[in-house]
Amino acid sequence: MTDPLVNHAEASQMQVIERTLDNGLTVCLIPKADFQQTFAMFATKYGSIDNEFELDGKPVRVPDGIAHFLEHKMFEDDEQEVFSQFAEHGASVNAFTTFDETAYYFSGTSDLRENIDTLLNFVQKIYLTDENVEKEKGIIAQEIRMGDDNPDRRVFMDLLSAMYAAHPVRIDIAGSVESIYQIDRETLLKCYHTFYHPSNMMLVIAGGFDPEQVMGWVVENQARKNFPDPVEIKRKYPVEPKAPKTDVSTTVLPVSLSRCLIGWKDTVDGLAKGELLRRELLTGLVLDALFGKTTAFYGELLRDGLIDKAFSWEYELTDQYGYTVVGGNAPRPTELVARVKAHVRDAVSRGIADEDFQRARKKAIGRFLMSLDQVSYVARSYLTYRLRNADFLQTIEVLQGLQLADANERLKEHLSEEQMVVSTVLPKAEAAS
Structure with a gap:
């Protein structure tokens, strides 16, 4: 039946x-x-x-x-x-x-x-x-x-x-x-x-x-x-160490422009049932407050020629793995990495400003509501979260319950330099110089 x-x-x-x-x-x-x-x-x-x-x-x-x-x-x-x-x-x-x-x-x-x-x-x-x-x-x-x-x-x-x-x-x-x-x-x-x-x-x-x-x-x-x-x-999945395998990866390819991704490995040990959506949304607020296209930091990187408009952030989380990725095209990857490191250190020290947190939350709620008019997005999001034992439809409720203190705690916990990894693809000409 x-x-x-x-x-x-x-x-x-x-x-x-x-x-x-x-x-x-x-x-x-x-x-x-x-x-x-x-x-x-x-x-x-x-x-x-x-x-x-x-x-x-x-x-x-x-x-x-x-x-x-x-x-x-x-x-x-x-x-x-x-x-x-x-x-x-x-x-x-x-x-x-x-x-x-x-x-x-x-x-x-x-x-x-x-x-x-x-x-x-x-x-x-x-x-x-x-x-x-x-x-x-x-x-x-x-x-x-x-x-x-x-x-x-x-x-x-x-x-x-x-x-x-x-x-x-x-x-x-x-x-x-x-x-x-x-x-x-x-x-x-x-x-x-x-x-x-x-x-x-x-x-x-x-x-x-x-x-x-x-x-x-x-x-x-x-x-x-x-x-x-x-x-x-x-x-069956192997036991994965908490720390990254290595902190730097560099590859040379026949390209005209360098790519640079900066990532932080997350730990999923102890991720409680029902916690996945909350952690994903909270981490997204942190990343948007730090690296979003409306932030002063993004504007400074763009002005200084360290990134282009393809620069973005992403956070992925399942009960098996989790990671943050920030980056994109990078004419001067070494300088970009140094600036991102300094920016995160300063954010950890000072804390995320309340106005930045509130702006990130309003953006997240707005994006969610606008996405509900796209049936492909609704179907795929509902399915993927459901397969991961999470309820996509609780997004607004969870977002409204998040606090600035939660974001600052998450910032310190996740974006630590011990968990940071840098991957770069360099043009052949640049690597040879």
Whole structure:
């Protein structure tokens, strides 16, 4: 028997209807009145860091990049051309793999039932042959080589490799050329049947539709299919030291402009259940108060030619890893790093000014409210937070409860020089001088 419908009314004033089906699939519907567009996302809690797990009491270690490899293969079908199927019904489809999830999604304005059926059907069926697996290896290997030569991708992955000594977040999502060629059909099937079971998946649909009708379509689609009993997934992650592996990483590439990222490794030990959203939002306020585009510091760096308008900050947090990244294009990276260090030291000493904290909070609330008009953002954010056991819809409530003292405590705790790492990509000419 399926669970009853649950309605949530949060500060965002959005209605979310959620149901767990008999096969374990979690379905979340977010109806938006007067919207023509609908965005649907079907995801599995399975990403690149899940390369070691336990099945039937036996340890399994699979090659790096296998989650991303599976994402590529899901679009291959022996009966229909997936992209054409969506196009025939006025929708566009795509997918992505992150460190901790793989998601397939479509956007459209018509033929919603047909597109939902196509999304569910192609992801819940896999077509693999030895031949199409071998063919894919060359395609993905080329993608990896291109990533290695991309300065923005390279400076970011070098940063994570410097931060993390053991955790697989340090490994490129696509894996390496060497690991890709170790993948075979049998291993892909093992990972697919383990992680693509409905009980490990979630469907989120946001847009203009009748939620009762859409829920009925999904239930009907799933009732036509048979799934084995779910297996308990025991993921295995190595013990990660608190301190970064190293504090500096430098790479030389044939580029015209240096890239520089400054990062701080966070600790997730002791992260209480329900704490993830609060820590993420609080850290975001700290970073925006220090490095946001409306700060005097940002203006000074821009005026002095140390950054351009691509300079930004980012904070990522899961129950497995967390890190802050600040930076971008950097004509004089050494000087930029020195200025950022001095700025953080001064902020720790003086504390964040109340007006800066209040401005950052107002901006965060404004961004959140504006984002609610983007069904793709709503669906993806709700799904990602839900997979991480957090409630995206509590954003305003959490933001309003944060205090200046919380921000200053978080600043001292997280942005310590002991946890700081610098990754730089230098042009060949500059490195040779």
